[in-house]
Amino acid sequence: MVLPVSRTQRLFDLLQLLRRHQYPVAAAYLASELDVSVRTVYRDIATLQSQGAEIEGEAGIGYILKPSFMLPPLMFSQDELEVLLLGAEWVMQRADENMSEAAQNAIAKISSVLPDKLKYQLSKEVTRVVPVCGLSEFQVDLTDIRQAIRHESVAEICYTDEKGKQTTRRIWPVLIGFFERCYILTAWCESRNAFRHFRIDRMQFFKTTGEKYLRSQRELLKSWQQQEGVTERETRY
CATH class of the missing domain: 1.10.12 (Lyase 2-enoyl-coa Hydratase; Chain  A, domain 2)
Structure with missing residues (x-):
């Protein structure tokens, strides 16, 4: 079961959503993106407005965040x-x-x-990260993979499995996992009609096709989380 996002995180996410749009955004769209009810969006907008966020609009018309609004500086312990x-x-x-x-x-x-x-x-240095040796070289660009995930782009890859067999596949990239000695790409594989995990150092090429996923990245991620039994917090990056 996926744990719900905290209200604080949801308020930040709502601000980020509003920042992406130059024109009023319907509450129904915001609710869909945040996976909450429209009533919750109305309450969250009222909360943000009471805390100084310059959000204009009303129910039935849509909401817009004024470009001049900035989040207050954060203080860290x-x-x-x-x-x-x-x-x-x-x-x-x-x-x-x-x-x-x-x-x-x-x-x-x-x-x-x-x-x-x-x-x-x-x-003052109190704790340090110990360098890791032995990371494999990549033949593909991680930036291309991240862009494919952000734009929900179908990609073609040439992949070599642990037995040395090469295959060409069409995938829907969902999430990059950083491990100690390898990076793993979680993706929906069209040929297997299921989620698969690909070691990025075993990819010979990665190329986007210009086509969009048939399901959103957010929806795919939730399905994968439910299948694997992991929480949203465990897969945040």
């Missing part, structure tokens, strides 16, 4: 900062170049708005 640093360092050591650079930029942006006391705490 020392433990929270350490978690962020460890997470960023893990990504820098294990992910591809684009993700590594993004992790460094994220930490730099957070550091730039911290008060001096927390900056000093941030400079």
Whole structure:
């Protein structure tokens, strides 16, 4: 069973959804994207408005977030900062170049708005991520895979299994899993009509077809979570 998203997370997700649109968005659409009722969307919008979010609109017409609205700066405890640093360092050591650079930029942006006391705490190393050796080289670009997931694009891959057999498949990429010594792509495989897990270092090529999934990535992810018996929190990244 998939655990529900916390209300705080849902409010942030609602703001993010509104940011993506330049025109009023119907509450029914927002409810569908967040997997909640329309009544819940109305309550959440009222809550955000009471906390200063510049959301305009009304029921039956739609809602829009004014472009000038910015989230207030977030304050982190020392433990929270350490978690962020460890997470960023893990990504820098294990992910591809684009993700590594993004992790460094994220930490730099957070550091730039911290008060001096927390900056000093941030400079102290209490815990470190141990470098991992032996990660395999990729013949495909992880950026292409991430873009395919974000745009819900069908892809073709050439894949070599553990027995050395090569096959060409059409897949719907759903989620990248980062493990200690390999990366795994969870995808819906058209030829198997089921979810499959592909080691990315065994892919000879990855190419999008320009076609869209027949189901949304969000729906596919939920189906995979239910099949595998994992929670949404365990698959967040």
